[in-house]
Amino acid sequence: GAVVSQHPSRVICKSGTSVKIECRSLDFQATTMFWYRQFPKQSLMLMATSNEGSKATYEQGVEKDKFLINHASLTLSTLTVTSAHPEDSSFYICSARSPARSTDTQYFGPGTRLTVL
């Protein structure tokens, strides 16, 4: 149980284009989803928190106009990196929370590796 998927697993794009990453909770309904970014040999850094049907809350230093988050349903959240640049290249990981589960914590997806050329 507690399966979270991400699509795509890897994406390469040209500078200036936009990329959409999907995060789905497959066997539970997620009231809250989180987006993290992980640079090589660094810890996961929280980017934003999204609750179904409401606007995402962004961490300090994260541009909301650049990283668009939509949480349209209890099983799907999307992160769109707009006008991507090489410095946006990173490993993006989502997590999902379901208070209904016996261990109420965050379950992580497998991550999406973004490379911007």
Add this chain to the structure above:
Amino acid sequence: QKEVEQDPGPLSVPEGAIVSLNCTYSNSAFQYFMWYRQYSRKGPELLMYTYSSGNKEDGRFTAQVDKSSKYISLFIRDSQPSDSATYLCAMSYSGGGADGLTFGKGTHLIIQP
């Protein structure tokens, strides 16, 4: 000073040894403490979840939290090559992952056959 400090390693031990992994933190408001295992280019997998100070055991894994010292540990008994991975400590202010988690950098563990 970073909120969560974790030695990145690598930590290399022989198969069968007891492994001790640790994190220190500075913010006393953290109440919930987790350990995740992450294989290369994969998402973190939850191993242990504890609230406040104390010990918790699950199979070969034992998590310890000492809030007075702001120090948490993960012990792995009878270590196996398949335990080779990066181990991340994480913590949050409120329960159940309602808040985003604050992670350590992760310790790269290598179990030598």
